[in-house]
Amino acid sequence: MSSMPAPPQTPRPLPVRLSPSRAKDFLQCPQLFYYKTILGLPTPSSIPMAKGTLAHTAFERLFDHTKEERRDPATALAYVEPGWEVMVNPFAQRDDVAPDSPEARIRNKEHLWVGELDEESWEFAQAHSRAAEYRALMAKGSPEEAKFLIDTAKIVENYFSIERPWNFDPEARELHLEAESLGVTLHGFIDRLDRYTTSTGEERWVISDYKTGKVHQPRFADDAFFQLKVYAVLLKLVEGVTAHKLRLLYVSAQQPDAVQELLVDDAILESTQRKMVQIWNEMKASEAEDMWEAKQGPLCNWCHFKPQCPAFTSSKR
Ligand code: SF4
Known part of the structure; x- marks a missing residue:
């Protein structure tokens, strides 16, 4: 086997496409985003x-x-x-x-x-x-x-205690979507996309995401659905359809908590698009100034980069 290339260590430009997971990193802490995406650690x-x-x-x-x-x-x-x-x-x-x-x-x-x-x-x-x-x-x-x-x-x-997979055929699995939204190229992978027709003949699209962790607390619902909201924006841009519902399937949990749902409307799509543009603009400003804020919070205790983070050491990057 050939030798492995070393992971990138020198700063790279911002990626040309923005995924919800990278956006979430930046929202949590720009310094974390710098380590993971700009340095590629x-x-x-x-x-x-x-x-x-x-x-x-x-x-x-x-x-x-x-x-x-x-x-x-x-x-x-x-x-x-x-x-x-x-x-x-x-x-x-x-x-x-x-x-x-x-x-x-x-x-x-x-x-x-x-x-x-x-x-x-x-x-x-x-x-x-x-x-x-x-x-x-x-x-x-x-x-x-x-x-x-x-x-x-x-x-x-x-x-199998939270869904009956023999009752439907997904429209798509691991579906990659990419589109430009207000000057930003968004992309992401949808775990599962379902489409069904109601008894009154309406076509409905549902975006589902499997989660193996614990069910989110109600006060963190916005954060928990953020990724799926971006997928709904992408679905609208690529396929021209508005998802009816977003579903987080907490596959380790029991019903009724295991399936958390959010109905989608135009206001959600518009605010999510605006949010992604805002994040993108803040990323570009951070890159232009080479300033990546170390935003401390409870998640620092689980951050792999804490030992080298300027917020917790005297060293500056
Ligand atoms: S330890 Fe906290 S402040 Fe430092 S990079 Fe990680 S999340 Fe950001």
Whole structure:
């Protein structure tokens, strides 16, 4: 294997496209955004993040199956162990994996086969780097790994208590949307887009996002739905349709809290567009002055960059 390119350490220009997650970083703390996006410093993975990634894989691939197959949680559970195998061994030889097996379906989606991705590319290096991080979280065959797989399987199984995936066919999964809005290029990936027709013949679009963490507290609802509101703006710009509803599916939780919904209207779309433009303008001003405010808050205690952050050290960057 070729040597891995080192992660960028020198400042890079602002990205040409703004995603809701980068916008959220900046809103939380411009200094955090500087570390992650301008310097491109990696943030380490964690077991909860790995569980989230693995559960998302199972939910996405579940809808490759027929409605009848989707009645059985075993269909989704069959992706847990192969999904982890792909996370820790990103590239496999086609001859080593049974065609149409869960592992092959996952690899086909991401082109994770030996020889299919340029070995000199950043994506190739990133895939190996992420895999090494995942492997470092728990040793192969360890009790920690067994617990991780059991816990993830419980999340996947719990999903069947909050939705009936055999009752509908998604319009799209992991849908990438990109559009210009008031001079800013926005983009993002929608976990699942559903479309249905009401008994009165109205067509309705619903944007759903799987969350493996805890249900947000009501006072943080604005923040929790921010990403989905940006997706609704994108859907309007790209497809010309207004989403009827945004849904956060807290797949580890129990009903009635597990599904949190927000109805969409023009006021939400307009205020979200304005907010993204405001964030973009503030990013450009920070870049022009090379001033990235270290905005302290409760989340600093979970910030990977705290040991080097100027707010907590005497050093200046
Ligand atoms: S420790 Fe707090 S202030 Fe410093 S970069 Fe992280 S979030 Fe920002």
